[in-house]
Each structure stands twice: as C-alpha cells, then as structure tokens.
Amino acid sequence: MKSEDTDRRIYEHPILGPLKDGKKCVIIVDGKPIEAREGEPILAAMLAAGIVVARQTEKRHEPRGLFCGIGLCSDCLVTVNGVRNVRSCVTLVEDGMRVETQAPEAAQWG
C-alpha cells in the first residue's frame, strides 16, 4: 500500500518535523481497504491513498472533491456505513468504517 506513487503523506517536514507515529487503522473505501491514521478526517486518508473524487453530482454526474476543507461547501460528501451526505473533510476515521464515494441518488431526481 505504501508505494511511491500512491502514498501522499508528508513524512518529513522542514518546520513541523517528522510525522508522528500515530495509531493506524483501516477504512474500506468502495470495497478497498486503505490505511488511515486515528484522528484524521476520512478525506485525508482518501487523498493519501490517491483517491481525489469524493462524489458525483446529482444532476450532471460531475466529479467533486476537496474544496473548502472545513465542512462548509458540501463538495466532499460521501456515504459512511450506509449514511449518505457525510462531510469527509471534517468527519474523523474509525477503524473498519465503510466509505462509499457517493453516486447520484437517481430516484430523487428522476
């Protein structure tokens, strides 16, 4: 999982120092297990694993991802353990969490 191509974590930082060895856990994104760190939001784990599309828009099916990063804009909504419209940028990971990047809810819009 920790290949050069997909692991986007900043392990060394000139000001902040080395990344602390936080407790790791696993979340399942679209059926695929990815490594996460306790205390981080879902979207951080997704981006670290190279997943940039959080959802498709309801009407035009356009991709959306990180935009405001502070829970205001609703671009990064995902489905968590079956619950739709969870803000992945501010909702913290939990071990074993099932996350689905969100597809449009077709019935609602006809």
Add this chain to the structure above:
Amino acid sequence: MGIARPEVLVIGAGPAGLAAAIEAAEHKASVMVVDENVRAGGQLIKQTHKFFGSELHHAGIRGINIATKLVERAVHLHVSIQLHTPVVAIFEGVVVMAKEEKVLETIRPARLIIATGAIENAICFPGWTLPGVMTAGAAQTFVNIHRVRVGDRVVVVGSGNVGLIIAYQLRQAGSEIVGIVEAKPQIGGWGVHASKIRRMGIPIWLSHTVKEVRGDDRVRTVVIHQIDSNFHPIPGTEKELIADTVCLAVGMRPQVHLVEMAGGSFVYEPVLGGIVPVHNEIMETTVSGVYVAGDVAGVEEASTAIVEGQLAGLAAAYSLGKVSRPAFEERRNAYLQALEELRSGPFGDERKEAKRRIWNHYDQLKQ
C-alpha cells in the same frame, strides 16, 4: 437541555476568541468558549510561518505556537473550551449548540462574544468544480494539519499574503509550484513574502487570470491568459500549464451568520471583506451585550484579531462590573493604541479608515 448561564460565552476558539476569553477570565468572569472544530486555535494551527510586526504581538513566533500559548493560558484561567460543538442558532439571547455534533444544548450567557472568523472567497471559471481546484485554506489544512500532499504541480491564484504563503508552504511540503497568477498589475502581498517566492524561482504572472481548467475526473491543465487594465482578456496570450492542483487565494469575507441571528446591523466595507457587522471601538455590536472580534468584525490579521479579542473581553468584563472604570479606560486605551500601530502602512491606513466609518455607523444607529 438545561439553560446554563456562563457570564461570557465566546463562539470561536481562534486567536480573537481565545484572546477575548483570556481577557474576560483575567477579570474573574466565568467564561465558556465553543468551537465547531476538534482542535482549538482557529487558523493559527495551520500557520507554520513566523509572525512579524511588534514584539508585543508575538513577532518571531510561528502561528502554531501562538495557538498553544493561548490555549494554555485560557485553560490555566479555568476557561471551559467545548470543541466539536457548532453553534447552530441564536434566538433572543439563547444560544443553541450541537454538543459534539450530537446533542442539542442551549445556553443563555450574560454576554456573548462572536469570533467566528472568515470564509474564503472563490472565483469561477470553466472547470472550477473539478477535483484539484480548492481554496488556499483547504490546501493549508490538509498539508499542515493532516500532513497529506494535495498535489504535485500547483497553480496558485492570487498574490496576496495568503497566496504567497500557501505557495511557499506547499513547496516546503514537497509540491512543485508552477506559478502564481495575479489579475492586478502588481503583487498584492508583502514584499518579504514575495521575495521569498521570487528567490525560489517561482514565476508570478501579473495581469493574468485563469481562463479555464481542463481535466476528466481531476485537474490536468490550467489555461491562463493576460488581461488589460480593464480586466478584459487579451486574445492570443493563452498559456496552457500542466498542473494537477489549483489553489484559490482570492480573499475572504467575514462569517457573519450568527451575528445576523443575534440581530446585528451591517455595513459594506470592501477593504474589510464586504458585509461587516456594525460595532463600536470596544467591539460591541448594535445589540447590547453582543460583541464581535477578529475577522468576523472585518478581515485583517491574527495580530489585530488578538487585540480586538482583548478589547471585547475587557468590554464584556467591564459591563459586568468586573473592572473599575479607571482600569478599564487604561487597558482600553492601550489596546486601541496597539490597533492603531498594527493598522499602519498603505493597507493599514485603509483599514483604519474603514473601522472609523463603522464606529460612526454605530454612533448614528445608537442615537
């Protein structure tokens, strides 16, 4: 759902809110701070750069360390800090909050200080919704707090201090900065930040803007073009840049929803970010007992936010009878003097004048 009554409730645990809480608690008021985030410190915890200005206002200290100092001081003074607790409504003096985003609680504070900060602006162009286009604050949050690189090749839009700083910080974190695009014919931010960028060899394209962003499921290229003095595009000047990320650093506006719910009045002051709550020089709004401080009272900087917070905390404590009149006047004058000094230089003078107009509005509305 009991209605508790702390003497002072502060909404927002950023520099202004924490400074307000500390000041009020120093005068023996009982103070509670609530914040929607899981960590206290507001934007300070994302700021890896050192502050400058006067020594009084934390010059030479990194933002992240200022946050730690403020939180420690507040905790030492028995300020109760409730995190992960957004305020969702204010009705006739009753503040409704969602404790840990689960349980609704109501509080009726004797005094309310609203320090909710600012929201980032965005500009729109074809492709602006593609994953990879984000605000500068989003990039800063993910890189400096969550420690995840948001992109390999980044175009920054806006050369104000935020744009210059985010370019520098993303580069520090290992991203390549393709360049900074600025619509105006001159750089917006301070020379000290701009020269750091220039020394790194990062181009700053003045009188340029983004024409469009292209990509399938994420940003692949960014097309920029030159604009004339009326901000109209000049045909034939397009450049297509290979990039996977666009950071928008195009200003902020006060986050005023809760001031509106509290019944505040507003004026339009573009130099302070747009719609700004009317307040007097000690930060009280037109609603008696409700104060504002920091970016919500007009977008400026962390150092002015801290002093405005101190003023608001002092004013709240004084109105509760916790401070003698001479002591209040002495501290108030010192804080006002500090703000005068912080609002100096060409940008500072504009903000100083805008603040004076806001105080005049307050006087007119209160007549």
